[in-house]
Amino acid sequence: MATVMEFTSPADEFPLGTVFENLPGVTVELERLVPDEALIVPYFWVRGARASDIEAAFEAHRGVVNIELIDEVNDEYLLRARWKNDYYGILNALANANIVVLSGIGTKEGWQFEVRGDGRDRIAEFRADCQAHDIPIEITAVHSLLPVQGDGYELTESQREALVLAYERGYFDSPRTASLQEVAAELGISQQSLSSRIRRGHRRLIAKTLISP
Structure with a gap:
């Protein structure tokens, strides 16, 4: 694995x-x-x-x-x-x-x-x-490297944690109710690291759900 x-x-x-x-x-x-x-x-x-x-x-x-x-x-x-x-x-x-x-x-x-x-x-x-x-x-x-809830998306634990917390805090809402800096602080990581995790997580989710094999 x-x-x-x-x-x-x-x-x-x-x-x-x-x-x-x-x-x-x-x-x-x-x-x-x-x-x-x-x-x-x-x-x-x-x-x-x-x-x-x-x-x-x-x-x-x-x-x-x-x-x-x-x-x-x-x-x-x-x-x-x-x-x-x-x-x-x-x-x-x-x-x-x-x-x-x-x-x-x-x-x-x-x-x-x-x-x-x-x-x-x-x-x-x-x-x-x-x-x-x-x-x-x-x-x-x-x-x-683990799947997300058995669906085979193959996110890392850190990517899943970042995406879920950002979602729960309202980072993806419009308008946003939480900033990247606020979510990063809650995770105890830098803003740059959080941005990178979210971007890689998005890429993997898109590849596994929207892109034909």
């Missing part, structure tokens, strides 16, 4: 983290990806700064070969990064364990990840690899 793990890491530890030194107000969000140990080329979105400033700030990281601007949508920028072959970090450890990155959100406060592995053995392998290479991570949750 697939296992989902949530963990955090310091802002400057993960590649791309140096951006927060010069641009403390930006938010970085990784595109969902399956790391490959032979070619780790993540795509990521950045908001809260100009494109030219973003590219210059990212290139300062010790593991970065180059950063390329791919697209711009409503003041959010999609970029692509290539890493140096001799740099070993979180993405390498994820690739070695064949773990999928469901979400990765970075701010000056740190990085928050949600990843999925094929069973707990893969998760354990990733943790051991991080320890062996002195990669600091703090695990905040580990759980199996």
Whole structure:
């Protein structure tokens, strides 16, 4: 059974983290990806700064070969990064364990990840690899991928919890009777993490109910 793990890491530890030194107000969000140990080329979105400033700030990281601007949508920028072959970090450890990155959100406060592995053995392998290479991570949750009330929607426990609480508090009402910040505070997570959970939950529900197989 697939296992989902949530963990955090310091802002400057993960590649791309140096951006927060010069641009403390930006938010970085990784595109969902399956790391490959032979070619780790993540795509990521950045908001809260100009494109030219973003590219210059990212290139300062010790593991970065180059950063390329791919697209711009409503003041959010999609970029692509290539890493140096001799740099070993979180993405390498994820690739070695064949773990999928469901979400990765970075701010000056740190990085928050949600990843999925094929069973707990893969998760354990990733943790051991991080320890062996002195990669600091703090695990905040580990759980199996479960269906919602037996309907086969395959939401994670955290996605289901976020969607249900947001619904109960009136976040989806019009007009809204609860804000994203209020729901996040009740869950004890950041607003960015809640937004990511709701978005991924919506995507999975749509895929399982509205999209033909």
